[in-house]
Amino acid sequence: MGLLTGKRVFSVVALCMMVGLLLLPIVVALPSPAIGEEAPAVGDQAKKDGDKVEKGRDVYYKTEGIVVGAPAPKTTDGPKDYPRYNFESRVLIWFANQQHLYYGSFVLAVPIFCMIIEFMGVVTKDKALAKRYDQLAYDFIKISLTAYSLTAILGGILIFTFLTLYPAFFSYLSGIFRPVMHIYALMFVAESGTLYIYYYGWDKMKEGFLKWIHLSMSVVLNVIGTLLMFLANSWIGFMMSPAGVDEQGRYLGNIWHVIHTALWNPLNLHRILGNMAFGGGVVAAYAAYKFLASKTDEDRAHYDWMGYIAMALGVAFLIPLPFAGYWLMREVYAYRQQMGITLMGGLLAWLFIIQATMIGILFLSTNYYLWQAMGRMRGAEKYQRYIKYLVFLLACGYMVFITPHTMVMSPAELKAMGGQQHPVLGNYGVMSAKNGGINVIITTTVLSFVWYMRGNKVSTVSWAKFGNIFMGVFFACAYINIIWLAIYGYYIPANVRVGLSVPQVATTLSCLFFMFALNSVMMRGAKQMGPIEWGKISARSQYALIMLATAFTWMMGLMGYIRSSVRLFWHVNEIMRDNSPWAYTHTVGFAANMISANVLFFWISILFVFWLGSLTAKKVPVESKAGIPGSVPQPAASH
């Protein structure tokens, strides 16, 4: 008892320390208007001295502020501003940045998964299942821990690369973000401390009140991680859509304006969802790899289940991702029309077609995995014969989604076509059709999920027949509404058309939430046709998971490149010009090769991380092994 009390005290102290660490940067930040504090003082002095103080106008907020920073440097091509090796500096920074981002995303996403899975373990009444969830969460964080060190190392490499290859730019950026960068560093310390206590305290705090304390730590860990990401996002947000500075790039004393730029919030949301989907994909690929390498049925069952959970979590965040992306693009257009057109209609438009292709691959892989997964349930055969119609819907939606507005063709083909736009397919190349296409794809994915969830069950509620009819009609109406709105979009003003995406998204999300909820109610107490036979799934399904993860990785690389390229020849858009010899946009082919090289490097290095993790593999406690799938009812997470 005494020991338990001691543990409790220790846990509470640990938690308080973490909260303290979390608050530390805020405390540090309070006087941090170091600059902001000086500013009024200067202002007061100015009042005394007359009009000696110079004022500037914020380029975005249009407010006036006292100039407290130096103007953005006007760089020249030479060793002073752009020292270099005998190589393209931009490619080096691209590589360092991308690798840091991959690992950063992974280590930010995995603790969120851990938090969710650990919570599921805590609230699950089935003890065997609860232990399995707990073990899964532990496995996740173990993978993340090694990756965390690599993230920090890559972050260091990135900073050194900036300092050595782009000193003028980095000096300007760090001058503007001085207080934020210190807070960032402190938060990193807080994140590390929390993570280590969370990981090493796992066994000490595995039951009762202590478990809740442990779970709270994961919340704290994720809050810190998310704030870290928000701060990092503020730098790229500033580079794309600067605020808080005047036309010469001089800081005007309001750090919040510098952070809270036009694109900051959409970037934050997009990155959170993207990281989660990416993290899910990587863990699912890890599980798939382990599944394929497994020698026993027990291992296969475990990794099959792990892959399923990771995939389900990843896809849960993938579904809203296109909508978050849509919001980001909308804000980009609102911020600068040229930027939006360069992205989606101009120079970078072809990269968006590649992006659409990757998004389609993600959803197709997900659907394919779910159909394969139905194979391990008795009773799911009844849905198999309808899969061809889902394939048809997915393929049509996909083809519309990837149709380019401006087609690649030879002059002879152009002449034969009789104009730049194809009179039939050209209609698929505009946003209205594409919104319809992607919403059809997502709705079909939801339908596949619903089929999977009821695969081995027969509803026993008295109103089951009515419920099934209602669900069928609901989905049919959803498809009709989505397609109708896509057509209607051609006949209305553009600003109204943009707004049409809202009812389309609402339709898709209604299917997701209402149908999931209805299905859950209908399947409560349902008759089981048989257990889910974990591990009895085709190898193709695991390749689908690997494909899912690779597509995520490739798409992240691509989107990062697009987002960065849209600044064209600016380090900081319209404020600080890039005068290096590499201030041009790479060809699509070069960019694709570079992204592929980054993806390849990441996967080779993460395999090394997985291998390292396996060296310290923790033996699964016997009692939790007893509950390993095969002999266990389906996991709660799946349904």
Added chain:
Amino acid sequence: MKALMSLGALIGVAGLLLLGGMIFDIVPSTTIRLVEGYMPMQLLFEVGCYVIGFAGLSYILNAMGMAIPRFWQGIGFWVFFLMYLKYRVYPPIPFSVRAMYGTVSLVAVFMWVSANEEDWQKFKQPIMNVLDAQTGMNKLLRYAYLFLLPILIGGFSYNAMMPKSEEPIELRTVHPAPPASTKVHGKTYTLQTSQNPYRVNTEGKYDQEYTNANIVEQGMGRLMKPNANPWDEKNQGYLKYVREGGEIFFQNCHFCHGDNLNGRGLHAFAFNPIPANFTDPGTIAQLQETFIFWRVAKGGIGLPNEGFPWASVMPPWEQHLTVDEIWKVILFEYWHTGYYPRTWD
């Protein structure tokens, strides 16, 4: 159920015969016209009918004990789709897009035939039979593949590597990003915020909604709104400016852009690409009026670097028209096509 499937089978057979006729040039592609205004949905609908038709056909043949093996179903559908894109859709689809669609359809066929273990076994059985070569025929086939596959791959490689004298493909940027502002006749216009001064209501005030309500109705034939006839000389305000814009258009622009604004004017086919088709939803319907103003004023030679390969012969109209005339002609283009200019509010 059987009756429905029979109907589906009938549709499938009829569709196949029709497509066969188109492939062998017995039946022109335009036999079943792609109806303007409905073409994109018509295409999807036709493919949907084929899918249902083939499902019906498969069902009936199965019932008759003449089931088509899954392997040939998959391969057959894929080949059908490629043929459909090549011979049914007109004008011809560029190879790059057919390649994209072909790949997607191949993936879709794979997903279909391997969606469950039973189907996958059925699909790969003929392949396994050839690989196992238990019968004389399969042995022969295996030897044939042994020779044919390397030749085929070699042929593809040769074709890919062989220097060609064809014109290279182009990645043209049709709508490059405009500048933030443009100077025309000595005055600077900010593209994000400028407005067409002639888009006004009867009281002479700028009114987007009023003008939107008076444009030609879209759809087949494009119908003029009742009581919104710009050729009526009594009309004032917006409709009067549309008329004046129309006069300017027919004096200067229609030779290339056509009297129906579809890019098929008298001189259009002297150029490659032909002039912009304003009735296409991918041109002026996607753009702000100020974007059109900039493009009309600066012409092809005013395209920025992003507009590579600058395939436009449009003259810089600021050298021939006044600012007012440019705004009026833009007004007319939107009125006639029935499109609304893009706005950001």
